[in-house]
Amino acid sequence: MQDFDAVIIGAGPAGCQCARTLAKSNHKVLLVEQHENFEQNNFSSAATPLKTLEQFNLPETIVGTFWQKITIVTNNISRDWDSPERLGAVLNFAKLRGFLAQKVQAYGGEVWLGYRYVKYDRKNDRTRVFLQRKGGDLILVTTKVLVDATGFTRAVIYPSKRDKPSFLKGTGIEYLIEVEEQNYTKVSNCLTFFLGSKWMPKGYSWLFPMEHKLLKVGAARIHGEHLKIKQNEPLKKYIQLLITDYLKTSNYKIIDVHGSILEYSPGLNDIYYQDNIIAIGDAVSTVNFLGGEGIRHGMYGAEIAAKYIQKYLCNQLSSFKPYQKEMKRYFSFKWNLSEQISRKVYLGYDDSSFEQKVSTLTALKTEDLIDILFFYKFEKAYKLFGGYLKKKILFLLQNLFR
Ligand SMILES: Cc1cc2nc3c(=O)[nH]c(=O)nc-3n(C[C@H](O)[C@H](O)[C@H](O)COP(=O)(O)OP(=O)(O)OC[C@H]3O[C@@H](n4cnc5c(N)ncnc54)[C@H](O)[C@@H]3O)c2cc1C
Known part of the structure; x- marks a missing residue:
């Protein structure tokens, strides 16, 4: 049975960055992801301000495209804000996680793709983690620290769904489409957001440029009653509307359809740690619910966690309470x-x-x-x-x- 300093469940941006930081400090790390590859759950639009690349030392090879303009469109008006300089990037979400996972391996850590976390228990002072390949037998590893980086599912910190408190929920779906050159050029350096009942009641929709001739067209809404608006069509209807009414094209090819759920704890009342288990990223609501932006916040929170995990592993810390305190101070x-x-x-x-x-x-x-x-x-x-x-x-x- 293999033994690790830290086993990190979930290779999203938060889990990958936590594993990268710990492996770089020579800790024995295992990063576990249920999907076989990073294309399989390529769900995030991955727009981010420019500073993210420098802050986390990310290369341009993971950038889909850069943007230097924001447009906001409502039912009746459209407004632009632009800059002669680059303002941000739309990342290739699969390449971002692939790059971070490669770094983990380069620093001597292990990355197991296609392994699902099942449960943990404690035996003779060790934490045993049970993992499973699709249709395969249970595999056991032991660890000193177990990290829940499973995003909104919070699979480790809440062993049973029944234990979960109520969350503020949102759902987002996105199409990756290939369009003709002139359609791509129209929106190629711009993040376009759509607001209002026509475009997306109870949320917003968006059009982001990806690589050449590829666009991300998405719609997201929060769950709950609107004070005035009652209509509630499927999200895909609003995505189609952006393509036909805004892009004004019927000549496009759908390359991928993806989406996910966000579950946010109002007041940030998540469980941050329990003994030697520590939760990071969307598992502790680091996504900002206003714009649904969570990549860099999850990665930043993961670096805070890694700092305390290192102290714990070096016997300089016996509880992760200071981690929770620092997270609350930064985010609350x-x-x-x-x-x-x-x-x-x-x-x-x-x-x-x-x-x-x-x-x-x-x-x-x-x-x-x-x-x-x-x-x-x-x-x-x-x-x-x-x-x-x-x-x-x-x-x-x-x-x-x-
Ligand atoms: C439609 C949509 C668009 C978005 N657009 C943006 C955007 O433009 N910019 C931005 O910054 N943020 C965006 N976000 C939010 C952002 O993607 C998330 O906040 C971010 O991915 C959270 O990172 P994380 O590592 O905490 O969790 P996740 O990225 O959710 O990663 C969790 C990982 O854990 C794995 N996992 C779960 N359970 C298990 C298990 N039992 N065993 C093994 N592995 C498991 C999952 O497969 C997943 O890979 C968007 C979100 C959605 C839904």
Whole structure:
């Protein structure tokens, strides 16, 4: 039976980055993923600001394309914010995880693809982890630290689905389509977001450029009742609408259809650790619910976790409580505010609210819009949300320091 310092379940961005960091520090690491390869669950649109590449030392080979413009479209208006410089990238999600997993191996770690985590138990002071290949026998490994990086399923930290508390849920579906040159050029350097009842009630839809002539067309909504809008068509209907009504083409080929669920713990009340088990990434709600962006946040949280795992392995730490504390310090304020704004916007706004808010945004400089959308600097949006935002910020600050 093989023994490891850390077994990390789930080779998403968070699990991969945690394994990469630990393996680089010479710890004996096993990264486990249920899918046979990274193309199989290539679900994320993977848009990110430019800073992500430098922050996590990622090469340009994992970039689908760069973007330097944002467009927001409502039922009746469309507004652009652009820059002469690159503002961000749309990553190739499969290549991102493939690159990180290769790094784990290059630093001496093991990566087992096609192995599903089944359960763990404790015997003679060791944590035994039970893994299984499709249709195969159970395989046992032992570890000092077990990491839950299974995303929204939280498969390790909640052994039974019945134990899970209620989450704020969202569902997203995306088509990867191949289009003609002129259609690709129209949107090739731009992230386009669509808001309002026509495009995507209770959420938003999007059109992102990928590699040459490939576009990501997606739609996502949060689960819950909208105050005013009742219609609820399947997500695919809204994706088709973007292709026919916005791209205005019938000449396209669907290359892939993928999607996933997000489950976010309101108030960040996830379980962060239990004895020698530690949860990271979407398993502790690092995805920001306002824009559904979670790759770099999951990777950053994974680096925080890796720091404490190393201390634990070197007997400098006996509990992961300081990990939870640092995560809460970093995420709580902005994430709680984002969650509340997303409920207000996606489950409260009608079409005229969207038109009015997007018109107000027009006055913002591109860098300010990026600060709001990607760095959650909501103070730059006071004009947009006025008294509501001030009240919320005050309320959250009072609770944070109580
Ligand atoms: C449609 C959609 C679009 C998105 N677009 C963006 C975007 O543009 N930009 C952005 O930054 N974020 C985006 N996100 C969010 C982002 O993809 C996630 O926040 C991020 O992937 C979370 O990383 P993670 O490693 O925590 O979890 P995940 O990426 O979910 O990885 C978890 C891994 O664990 C594996 N796993 C689960 N259970 C087991 C098991 N029992 N055994 C073995 N393996 C298991 C899964 O197969 C998976 O590979 C999007 C999400 C969705 C759904």
